[in-house]
Amino acid sequence: MSDINSNMKMTKTKFDKKSIKTTTLAYFLLLALSLILLIFFLQNLFIKNYYEDMKIKETKNLAKTIEVLYEKNPQKAISYASGKSLYTGTFIRFDANGTTTVFDSGTPLYNSNYPFEYEVQSARAKLSVDALPSVSLLTDDKNSGMSRLVFATYLRKNNDENTGILYIIAPLYPVQSTISILQSQLVYISIIALILSIFIAFFLSDRLLRPIESITKSAIRLSQGKYDIKFNGGNFSETIALAGALNTASYEMQKTDFYHRDLIANVSHDLKTPLTMIKSYAEMIYDISGDNQAKRNEHLQIIISEADRLNNLVSDMLTVSKLQSNNVSLNKEKFDIVYIAKNVFDTFKILNEHDGYNITFEAPKSILVFGDKEKIKQVMANLISNAVKYAGEDKVVNIELKRIGRKIQFSVKDHGVGISNEEISHVWERYYRTSANHGRDIDGTGIGLSIVKGILVLHNADYGVKSKVGKGSTFWFTMDIAKK
Numbered sequence: 001m002s003d004i005n006s007n008m009k010m011t012k013t014k015f016d017k018k019s020i021k022t023t024t025l026a027y028f029l030l031l032a033l034s035l036i037l038l039i040f041f042l043q044n045l046f047i048k049n050y051y052e053d054m055k056i057k058e059t060k061n062l063a064k065t066i067e068v069l070y071e072k073n074p075q076k077a078i079s080y081a082s083g084k085s086l087y088t089g090t091f092i093r094f095d096a097n098g099t100t101t102v103f104d105s106g107t108p109l110y111n112s113n114y115p116f117e118y119e120v121q122s123a124r125a126k127l128s129v130d131a132l133p134s135v136s137l138l139t140d141d142k143n144s145g146m147s148r149l150v151f152a153t154y155l156r157k158n159n160d161e162n163t164g165i166l167y168i169i170a171p172l173y174p175v176q177s178t179i180s181i182l183q184s185q186l187v188y189i190s191i192i193a194l195i196l197s198i199f200i201a202f203f204l205s206d207r208l209l210r211p212i213e214s215i216t217k218s219a220i221r222l223s224q225g226k227y228d229i230k231f232n233g234g235n236f237s238e239t240i241a242l243a244g245a246l247n248t249a250s251y252e253m254q255k256t257d258f259y260h261r262d263l264i265a266n267v268s269h270d271l272k273t274p275l276t277m278i279k280s281y282a283e284m285i286y287d288i289s290g291d292n293q294a295k296r297n298e299h300l301q302i303i304i305s306e307a308d309r310l311n312n313l314v315s316d317m318l319t320v321s322k323l324q325s326n327n328v329s330l331n332k333e334k335f336d337i338v339y340i341a342k343n344v345f346d347t348f349k350i351l352n353e354h355d356g357y358n359i360t361f362e363a364p365k366s367i368l369v370f371g372d373k374e375k376i377k378q379v380m381a382n383l384i385s386n387a388v389k390y391a392g393e394d395k396v397v398n399i400e401l402k403r404i405g406r407k408i409q410f411s412v413k414d415h416g417v418g419i420s421n422e423e424i425s426h427v428w429e430r431y432y433r434t435s436a437n438h439g440r441d442i443d444g445t446g447i448g449l450s451i452v453k454g455i456l457v458l459h460n461a462d463y464g465v466k467s468k469v470g471k472g473s474t475f476w477f478t479m480d481i482a483k484k
């Protein structure tokens with residue numbers, strides 16, 4: 001616990017490189033830096049190619065449009081080209097039907113000394129050599145250091161073959177200046193991105209941590225034995241699930257703690273009575289009856305039976321504790337439940353002769369079931385001994401095994417005190433004894449039925465009790481009949 005406390009303090013005071021906050025921050029910074037690097041490389045490596053590709057595509061599209069227009073209406077195509085030349089800053093030249101029409105950035109040129117003669121010649125030569133409908137080439141102007149895209153395509157008029165040639169020359173502005181602009185922008189973008197990622201990382205980790213910190217605080221209180229705390233999982237599904245699980249755990253701890261105290265109280269009480277008896281009778285023998293054989297034997301008999309009672313009590317407690325910690329392994333086999341029940345009945349039959357009981361047994365011939373023979377025997381013995389203990393004046397106890405469909409039902413009926421409706425659901429709980437016991441001199445610890453329940457649950461068997469106050473009770477359980 002002090003460990004948790006010191007950990008909590010540590011996260012607050014010292015830089016903890018394993019904390020969620022630091023990890024989130026590191027990952028966000030990493031993300032921002034990767035994005036910045038990516039942009040930087042894209043700008044430097046690809047922008048030139050990208051720009052040229054875009055320019056070629058744009059010029060091709062323009063040529064295509066002019067070509068289509070020209071086929072229908074040359075005049076319209078020329079005026080369209082003049083507009084486009086102005087708009088895009090390109091040089092456009094029509095060589096058709098012996099006439100040359102030229103626009104340089106939208107300005108029509110009339111003297112025959114047209115610019116870009118060299119580029120036009122080169123494109124024309126490539127057009128005829130390549131024998132393609134259109135060609136494009138890149139040229140570098142040594143004087144200005146400027147690159148140009150030269151595009152040439154044949155023009156047709158009313159399906160006539162190759163009426164003329166259209167040239168479009170587009171300047172390719174040096175990309176370096178663009179890159180410089182973008183790079184200076186990138187510096188700002190980087191600073192903003194880094195600051196943003198720090199903020200988002202802090203905000204995010206704060207949001208994530210709030211429910212975790214609240215859960216940790218509650219867990220510390222829980223470890224101090226404060227069961228009244230509630231775990232709050234905030235708004236995230238995962239933390240809500242965690243808080244839910246911890247709430248269940250704390251409820252279970254509270255229950256266990258309660259049982260623990262309950263157990264100690266019961267055990268000490270239950271052990272104390274026989275121990276007191278043993279001590280008093282031993283003293284009695286020591287002081288009074290030591291020389292009187294009859295009396296001494298009587299007192300020794302009481303000591304022996306109290307010791308037996310102690311022994312039974314302790315082994316019952318052990319069974320309960322094993323059942324409770326799921327530490328019981330069943331030794332399952334196919335066995336005849338009628339034979340086993342008869343065996344148990346036989347041990348109680350002696351009461352018929354000596355104590356005026358009327359214990360009856362009714363059962364079919366033989367029925368096979370699958371389970372732990374010894375444990376089922378223990379269940380039957382517990383139920384019959386309860387019926388005997390709580391039997392009525394008539395001392396009648398009916399044991400019956402009855403086939404119900406594919407199941408076999410074992411039941412024990414008495415005509416005794418019965419159990420009230422309010423208490424009937426509690427009789428299976430450990431250490432529960434009904435109020436009818438109070439003031440009556442009946443031995444019992446309230447453990448027997450909880451052992452019965454534990455064993456039957458392990459066998460997936462149905463069980464229950466029907467009872468009426470003053471009329472008696474019938475305890476029963478059923479098991480599946482096994483195939484022969």
Ligand code: ADP
Binds near residue numbers: 444
């Ligand atoms: P105990 O050792 O007290 O008999 P059990 O777990 O066997 O413990 O039974 C729990 C309580 O259920 C008993 O104390 C008793 O009040 C009630 N009970 C059990 N069997 C019967 C019965 N056949 N008739 C009336 N009450 C019963």
